[in-house]
Amino acid sequence: MDKKFGIKREMRSFLMPRDPSVDRRFRPCPEKQLRLFDEAISETSDNSTDSSDTESDYTKNTEEEGSSIDPGELETGPQVFLRLRPVDIPSKLYVISDCGNVLITSAANENSANNVSRMEKHYSFTSIFDSQVGQRDVYDKCVGPRITEEECVTIMAYGTSGSGKTYTLLGDNVRAGVVPRALENIFTLYDRSVYTTPKLKLINARVLILEDDVMLQEMQMRRQMLALCPDITSQHKRLQQVISGDHEFMEKPMDGVSVMIWVSFVEIYNELVYDLLTMAPRQATVGVPPRKNLKIVCNKGQVFIKGLTSIFVKSSEEALKLLRLGQQRLTYASTAVNANSSRSHCIFTVDVLKYHRSGVTTQNSYKFCDLAGSERVDKTGTIGSRLREAQSINTSLMVLGRCLDAASSTKKKGTADVIPYRDSKLTMLLQAALLGKERLAMIVTVTPLDKYYEENLNVLNFASIAKNILFKQPLVKQHHARYSAFVDYTQSSVAQDKEYIEELEAQNISLRAEVDQLKYDHVLKMQLQEERLRKEITDMFQETIETNLKKSDERHEKKIQMLNREFEAKLASLKRKYEEQIEDLEDEIEELKAPNSDIEIIEDD
Ligand SMILES: Nc1ncnc2c1ncn2[C@@H]1O[C@H](COP(=O)(O)OP(=O)(O)OP(=O)(O)O)[C@@H](O)[C@H]1O
Numbered sequence: 001m002d003k004k005f006g007i008k009r010e011m012r013s014f015l016m017p018r019d020p021s022v023d024r025r026f027r028p029c030p031e032k033q034l035r036l037f038d039e040a041i042s043e044t045s046d047n048s049t050d051s052s053d054t055e056s057d058y059t060k061n062t063e064e065e066g067s068s069i070d071p072g073e074l075e076t077g078p079q080v081f082l083r084l085r086p087v088d089i090p091s092k093l094y095v096i097s098d099c100g101n102v103l104i105t106s107a108a109n110e111n112s113a114n115n116v117s118r119m120e121k122h123y124s125f126t127s128i129f130d131s132q133v134g135q136r137d138v139y140d141k142c143v144g145p146r147i148t149e150e151e152c153v154t155i156m157a158y159g160t161s162g163s164g165k166t167y168t169l170l171g172d173n174v175r176a177g178v179v180p181r182a183l184e185n186i187f188t189l190y191d192r193s194v195y196t197t198p199k200l201k202l203i204n205a206r207v208l209i210l211e212d213d214v215m216l217q218e219m220q221m222r223r224q225m226l227a228l229c230p231d232i233t234s235q236h237k238r239l240q241q242v243i244s245g246d247h248e249f250m251e252k253p254m255d256g257v258s259v260m261i262w263v264s265f266v267e268i269y270n271e272l273v274y275d276l277l278t279m280a281p282r283q284a285t286v287g288v289p290p291r292k293n294l295k296i297v298c299n300k301g302q303v304f305i306k307g308l309t310s311i312f313v314k315s316s317e318e319a320l321k322l323l324r325l326g327q328q329r330l331t332y333a334s335t336a337v338n339a340n341s342s343r344s345h346c347i348f349t350v351d352v353l354k355y356h357r358s359g360v361t362t363q364n365s366y367k368f369c370d371l372a373g374s375e376r377v378d379k380t381g382t383i384g385s386r387l388r389e390a391q392s393i394n395t396s397l398m399v400l401g402r403c404l405d406a407a408s409s410t411k412k413k414g415t416a417d418v419i420p421y422r423d424s425k426l427t428m429l430l431q432a433a434l435l436g437k438e439r440l441a442m443i444v445t446v447t448p449l450d451k452y453y454e455e456n457l458n459v460l461n462f463a464s465i466a467k468n469i470l471f472k473q474p475l476v477k478q479h480h481a482r483y484s485a486f487v488d489y490t491q492s493s494v495a496q497d498k499e500y501i502e503e504l505e506a507q508n509i510s511l512r513a514e515v516d517q518l519k520y521d522h523v524l525k526m527q528l529q530e531e532r533l534r535k536e537i538t539d540m541f542q543e544t545i546e547t548n549l550k551k552s553d554e555r556h557e558k559k560i561q562m563l564n565r566e567f568e569a570k571l572a573s574l575k576r577k578y579e580e581q582i583e584d585l586e587d588e589i590e591e592l593k594a595p596n597s598d599i600e601i602i603e604d605d
Pocket residue numbers: 084085086159160161162163164165166167168338340341342343371372373374445
């Protein structure tokens with residue numbers, strides 16, 4: 001691995017500045033002298049007498065930069081924030097300047113493996129959040145204004161593993177991160193304008209009106225999806241209390257505007273794109289999503305993921321539920337620096353679709369991107385699948401660095417470099433932000449410990465490239481589209497009634513479906529009950545018959561025995577009678593055999 005990275009460093013690296021040990025005079029240099037991070041970083045070699053790389057010079061540079069911008073010109077660039085993670089003993093190598101938005105990294109010791117570490121550097125940021133700064137302030141500075149201004153924005157968390165990217169975006173059960181706060185903010189902002197049926201949907205980067213049957217399918221899908229989500233009612237209530245204590249989000253008065261909110265959640269793992277909100281097949285558990293790789297399509301400058309599930313949500317709780325479901329399906333693993341490390345990049349998108357009474361539909365997208373931690377595979381001794389993940393993570397971050405560098409050199413050279421966003425899935429999906437069509441806010445997280453010094457320099461160098469970008473073209477704040485179907489529909493005074501009727505019709509359709517389902521369930525239940533009763537009755541009759549049969553058998557048996565006894569008694573008496581008769585007859589016969597026995601003969605002499 002060392003060898004591989006060694007070879008790469010020969011070329012211009014986007015994660016590592018040039019090796020300062022090489023004499024400046026012998027370095028290859030462009031015709032017009034440009035340093036990779038000029039203006040954003042000032043470097044001072046320990047023994048250098050070159051005073052142009054000092055903090056004061058940095059201030060001068062940025063002032064010049066500021067003055068060169070015509071305030072009337074619509075130039076804008078990413079906002080890059082730095083957040084320092086709280087640690088027990090913070091390294092003394094990082095100091096925040098008095099002005100509060102420059103991080104000065106001191107030179108590390110001479111024995112450092114990397115020569116780059118032997119320099120003092122100044123990194124400027126839009127804002128720096130010290131380790132004491134809480135989630136509220138991070139949200140208020142980085143995201144809140146974008147949502148209130150209704151600007152499309154991509155918020156990207158970038159940093160080394162375990163530095164707090166996921167914590168910043170999602171937070172925990174008490175310290176809500178940027179995403180739960182943004183959801184509360186969005187639903188408060190549109191509160192009474194939130195439409196309860198999915199009439200509009202963003203399909204293949206186009207806002208479309210849904211037919212009733214499609215709308216019904218969407219509602220059924222949403223119901224099934226929400227049923228799969230973990231129960232977060234009490235957790236959501238707690239977070240809501242925390243958030244409402246921290247911020248005073250206001251509802252934006254909107255007349256004749258209906259707002260439909262959709263969410264989607266994707267993961268880029270080993271350069272493959274997975275949908276985190278698909279319906280799991282019957283046999284799969286919540287934690288094991290069907291892993292179907294999705295295709296990214298780029299059509300006339302519009303980038304979208306083909307077949308990505310987008311779920312219609314009516315409340316911040318529903319959106320948070322889906323976020324938690326997606327989180328359960330994300331690829332995490334235990335690494336040397338983080339027991340629960342994200343091994344993939346993930347993007348949670350909230351699309352806000354609006355239709356106005358004027359007949360115009362608009363769309364705002366808020367993308368929250370949690371990048372996997374950049375990692376030193378050689379130092380952490382990563383092996384096997386973790387190594388493959390780490391290489392894939394580092395490669396896609398490298399491409400992101402190249403894209404940012406190409407965008408920033410547009411400003412430096414005044415020529416438009418081709419931005420190589422097609423070189424990775426991540427940069428393809430973030431294309432709109434990388435081309436300046438949407439706002440880009442990068443939250444860079446750093447663990448201020450000595451042992452992460454070199455990794456942190458890479459991250460800070462990366463951030464400084466982003467900080468250097470200025471987009472020439474005006475930001476596309478919202479995508480507008482006019483739909484004739486909505487013109488008539490919304491222009492007349494009857495429009496609102498019609499809207500209400502449509503809503504009722506949609507509800508009616510869904511209620512009818514529900515009634516049909518209930519009827520079907522009822523019939524099925526009755527059939528089952530009848531079957532059970534029939535069986536019970538048959539069993540009962542059979543039992544009765546058997547008992548009766550048994551009783552009758554017993555009765556017959558007794559009767560037979562009694563008759564037998566009577567018969568035997570009769571037989572005995574007849575026998576006795578006939579025996580007596582026989583005896584009499586025998587006596588008579590005896591008497592007849594001796595006929596004169598009753599005559600006494602007397603003879604004379
Ligand atoms: N500002 C902070 N305040 C309090 N705790 C923090 C802060 N930043 C990070 N942590 C804690 O540090 C740990 C690691 O943070 P987290 O998981 O957000 O890192 P990560 O940058 O997303 O890492 P990976 O890239 O490996 O996924 C978590 O337990 C988190 O709660």
